[in-house]
Amino acid sequence: MSWVFSRPLYSLSSKDQNKEAQYIWEHESLGGIAENNNPLPRPVIGLLVLTFFTAMMLTMPLYGQRPTAAIFADYVTLMNSSSVQKVLDDKTLTHAESDAKAMKLITTSLEKFESPYNFQREQHHITMNQLRMVAPQIVELQRKGVDLEEYTIVGATVAKATFFSIQPDGTIINKQPWWDKGYTIAIWWFVIFAFSIIIAVKRLPHFTWAPDHTIAH
Amino acid sequence: MLKYLLAKEEDIPQGSAAIFFGVSSICWFIIGTGLGSFNASKLAFPDFFHNVYWLQFGHMRQVHVHAVIFGWIAMAFAMSMLYITPALGNTKLWSEKLAVWNCLLYNVGLCLALALLWSGMTSGREYSDHIWPIDLYIAFVMVVPWSLNVWMTILNRRTQGIYTTNWFFAASMFMLIIIFLIGNLPEFFHLTGLNEAYMTWWFAHNVLGLLITPVAAAITYYIVPKVTGNPLYSHRVGHLHFWAIVVFYSTPAAHHLMSSPLPEWLKSFASVEGVLILVPAIAYICNIMLTMQGKWTMFVTNIELKFALTGVFLAIPLNMQGGFQQTRAINWYIHGTGWIVAHAHLALLGFSTFAEASAVYYGMQVLLRRKLYSYSLANFHFFMLLIGFSLYWISMTIAGLIQGAAKIYEVPYLDVVIAEHPYMIVRWLGGTMVFLGNITWLWNMYMTARVGTVVPVGRLPHELAYER
Amino acid sequence: MAFREYKIGCIMFGIALSTSMFVTIFLPGLDISRIGSTEEALKKQLTYGWESAFNYYDPFLLGKDKPIKVVLTKDPETGKPIDKTEAYVFTAGTHFPDGLTHDNIMGTKQLALSKSKGLLAQATEKRGGVFLVDVDVTTGVPYVEFATATKGWQVAATLKAADVRIHAGSGKTMFIREGCWWCHTLLPEETQDWQSFGRPPVTGDFNGESPTSFGSDRKGPDLLHVGSRNSSREWMTMHFFNPRLVQPHSIMPRFNYLWGKADINGKVIDRQKWDRDFMAYARGDTPYPPAVPIPARNSEARYIIDFVLNLK
Structure with a gap:
């Protein structure tokens, strides 16, 4: 699994890998079904970005959380x-x-x-x-x-708050840190997801290549 | 069916098990919706059949839920997997005999499980109501053989690639087993307190999110390209959908308990992840809609696509509701109200039922090699389901909003009950329509098997014209 | 991942799923398990016993293997008058709730006090005994007192000296079996509900309880504090027998079958006749509704009414 980093947002696969992938893609029949290689439409990318920001804004712990x-x-x-x-x-x-x-x-x-x-x-x-x-x-x-x-x-x-923040000395206090634990995990969760999915997709043949479905069937 | 139990593997016709699962699923759908309709009648008119003690609401409510989830939805999934997985791998099912046994033991186990629930033997945990011996039976006798067949068929495929549908099938079966065994830990090891409460909802969220949603989506990934003849719009969007399901759908379980004293960070995390459920939803819906390019007339003329696409359309409000109703800002208003009941039915009776019905309609025709008996009856079934479901959904949503308003104004609960009464009647009507529609479906399928036009080898059923 | 590399895909899938379970099960589990029992939790556990749903000792959910809560105004041992005391009687062989047998569920401070002041270590399931819930005056920490050891209160004597026996433990089994929790939650919400339904529970309130049966879908009011809102046994009895007797618009099912064959006086209950009389009343033919039989001492109706009235 060699990776090519010369144009990381274009493709992470070598030419040979792409050629092999394209050959398989076009020559095998998946039960009479084929797949295209289209990119995510731009407006949908916009929608996904909007979703992420909405998720962050709407659930910012200050909103709807019980007051101290x-x-x-x-x-x-x-x-x-x-x-x-x-x-x-x-x-x-x-x-x-x-x-x-x-x-x-x-x-x-x-x-x-x-x-x-x-x-x-x-x-x-x-x-x-x-x-x-x-x-x-x-x-x-x-x-x-x-x-x-x-x-x-x-x-x-x-009531005692349901926060559990571990202090440097190992004790736990029920105080919300300015970086809310759940919120911070959520940000990293999304970042790692986005990173991995971009790698996965950039290993596919570039979307400018359209498979020819007449070969397999 | 019985004669195949002891037959040699090669003597069993391919697709037998899928047909058995398909017929069972339709029968369970009728039973499940019949029970649902009966339960709804009791919410509208509580003294209806009040002297028959074994028809008490409290004993039957969970029987309805499990007849529909394990009977209809899961068996329709099994049926779809048993014919779609081999078709997509250009191979035959790994073991037809195992699948036939699986179908028999599935039905026997389900009857037993529902009988025990009906008698009141329950674990007292919503969606994991079954007692732990039954949980083990479900996991190891009902689900593991089914999964084995799916996994082994995929491993023994005769293509290099695995089509998107099969990723979902294989992964969902794996996740289902994991969830069943982990989600029921409180019963196996007697975990108590808030851990038990949270694990109950961890199970409930994930069994819906990681089995029903992805498999129903995977079914439409097969039906739509297959029937339209269009290639799937995008392999890469399929990646986005799949990975987003695994990453974002498996995490927000705590959003079911937003008003309980769970750790606050967990609620914040679950809430963000809950909105991010829109990521797989958007990817999925865009992929299917764009696959339909140029073939939209088939949405009207073709019964399988009519079902499948209605399911996809219903996934839009489903995910919009699901994403936002669980945030703290909104959840307090609709939590514990009829809104949630409406939402659950939108997921199960709306999105996934329509997707599965398309797979069962299509699969039964392909496996029996007979064209559907009556398009009109199928259309009637479709509209009974759609209108019945819509009545249910709209009435319960309104009822939920009334309940939510009553929280703010501290209305005595009895006034809420009175205000909800008309909506309870509409809910009953809607449920009854679904039930009646399903009976016509069974009749239609029976007549298809008996007198449907034979589909010639090499042709697909939807390519043939209806004779009647 | 190049095109169709499934081994890498499987590894990524495994990593994603296990990380997800680590974050959503393991991490919160640590936080939740760190919380000790509150006074509420100790009382609940001693009232409801080990398990209220399906279990090995009560597979048909008949309300077996349950402690009995009693109210005492005189010392069972000496017979001298004492302040009104709630005690929890575990007859020999009744299984203890998890909080008494698992240290981390009870909580460190609670356990230390229960052992030093409450002599909890002497209690065994085999012999049973009588328990009390106390609160340490100086620290405010609740603990369990094993009254059989500290005060010499024996099971039989305590049951005999009791003013009231409350079968709330068996009643919770009924609550689970009859599916009450499909329509009534046991969780006032933290936002708006508390004005109507009372104090929302706090984190330690559930320790050792199984199942917690919060419920999810309300078709009736929340019941967590219903005994404080309505403490009338007569009203509850009528309401369980036929809710329409006291709430004409209620949609609750009738639970008259929980009365069993005979009432408290051994008189056979004729439900058909009761229905006819009730219909005559509903039509206006008779001025009064038929009398509701008082449930027998060991009837399931008695259990569930005790449970509901005990939800303070």
């Missing part, structure tokens, strides 16, 4: 602040109105500060009711002094 408890820690602090409590205690408003107003107050005041969680907060809106349910659990975790990024909000509970 860390992004709501400031919400909890603000919820317990006097200005927000005043809104929540406002007897002139209905519960729904005061909840919405208080949440608005929290989000607008947090927008003013630079935070690594701003993007995630935009992705994961939380209602006052849900915040009330998770707040005591977050406070409890803060009291214990654990890293809130190791916890996720699942419904009304704050």
Whole structure:
């Protein structure tokens, strides 16, 4: 299996190999069926590239993944602040109105500060009711002094996140690394696939050659 | 059939086993869709036959699934492989006698497996419901002899090349055995907990993705060039399809459990791979469509192509749904709803059933050397299947969207049940149409064997005009 | 790969398939197996026993080889009143769940505590015994206590002292056999569902459970916490006998055949007559529906009702 690298995107086979392949291709009858040697049409190549980028964009772990408890820690602090409590205690408003107003107050005041969680907060809106349910659990975790990024909000509970990242010292923490493991494997998976399939196809006779099907039958 | 069990290999006419598998598959199709229709009636009208305890929905639901998958789909695959593999290698089947025995033991095993499921003896794992002794029977008595015949026929071929269809046949049989043995590890070794749950779906995903999808595609790779007389559009696109199936279809099993506490990285990985399932799909559909160049009238005039191409057309929405519905962004809305039921039927009753029906129609004519008895009946069958399936698919998709909406608005579940009622009735109607259509198919095949025009040696059935 | 070189193709195929299995089975298996049991998982295992689907000890899925969950308000040994306690009674020969016999399923911390404080090492399947699930106050780690060793609670005495016997283990076998999981999931989703169906499970919640029977296709509500939403035994009994009695639009099948021949008082159940009476009620001929028989103590109906009510 000698490979020719002079024009790698044209062909990876030697002239002799191609000649042999072409001879077999044209002279044997596969049960009355023949195969052509056409390339993938350009628009279809475009579609495949689009598919890959769609796959990456649509499943980027930030979308639809459960939020970490860390992004709501400031919400909890603000919820317990006097200005927000005043809104929540406002007897002139209905519960729904005061909840919405208080949440608005929290989000607008947090927008003013630079935070690594701003993007995630935009992705994961939380209602006052849900915040009330998770707040005591977050406070409890803060009291214990654990890293809130190791916890996720699942419904009304704050649960240990299902991330498993191995640290240099061998311990495992439940924190998502910036390179998500699954996402990284997926990229390599596709790259290796694309590389192998290009090699496989470039070993065939070049697509400018069209087999003559009149020889076999 | 029985007389061939003990006959000498050379005394058994070539293609006997394929005919037996073909007839069995049609019979199982009728049984499977009949059970499906009956089950659907119970979802629309739960007190229908409520006093007959052995007709309980919970006992019959899995019998329908396995009668259709192992009876209809797998046996139609066996039939197709047993006549297509030798034809593509310019040789005869490796062992006709083994295949005849295989067919007998397949039917016996399936009856036993379904009877046990019906009685409630189950492993409690969806798609791998069979108890482990039956799993071993399926793997070693039903699948291994079948695979041996396929592999040995390919090894003993009289051509240097192996045509694309045969790559898929050989590889799928290998993957099926591996999946059966690995996917059932939780039963063999009593694995528990989340591992068990994940392996259940690893099995379910791969048995569909690595057996049914590629084999159904491989069948159309044979039927379309053979019937149209056009060469396959591209050998190299076939490569892309094949390798993409192996690489991208075998990986996204975790996308069936997107809302469970599996490792988050696994869900991300499965989700990306799930969208990349579109790679083999696009390659496949483009290859078949371009093969049809210049012969599109045959889509209307030729019954085999009508079935095969409808299957290919249905593969488009199938893969669009399949690719995107499993991403986190969409999955939460449709997970566990009727949408998924509709999607599963789009894969099995839509894409693969139409592809197989074309192979069974074509194969039975070639093997019996008789022209199909009635084109009108076949057309009737086609439209009963197509309209029945469409009613089912559309009604269950709508029902699924209703269920999804109910998740957001926290609707009491009973209101969802009430809202779904009309769609459950339509689902029943659709399923019943498929069932009735299949009965006409069996009749048509019976009459073909009895009185169909004899096809002269050297001619293909579709080249002959219909007499009636 | 030059034209039609099948040996290379086979090797590539083998590499692709095994890499795929390495990434999708081996790697996640490592992560999943690393998680120890939660309190929920310990309780579930002790309730459901070794295996709820087809197995060597219960091939026909009759609910055999199962522990019995009991609720105690007095000490079985001394007879003194105690706080309401849930105990899990394994009669002699009942098989232990995998969590008690496989260290990695229980979890390292859980196992250490179960051995030191719970005296778990003394428990054998042959003799059976009574188990409790406790949580260590300082660390919050759950562990299993073998009450037969720590408190001297014997099987017979515990069953006798029990206020309630809950056959939820046998009930799960019914749940599997009758195909309840074809329409009801046991997995509230992490996104929207929890408002209606309660807390979604976390990773360690399933340890040792087999089968997990999440279900995939909902035609009815999720049941993982149904016992918290509706704890009425009367309602459940009527609903299982004929769902249309309490939910006129329900599409659930009737499970009246799980009652067996006779009810709790030994009275033979005449289902034909019950149907006629029910139809008379449905037409409006009679003002009340016929009474639903109370299931016998060892009937399959009792098992499944216990199972469903126990899903807290």
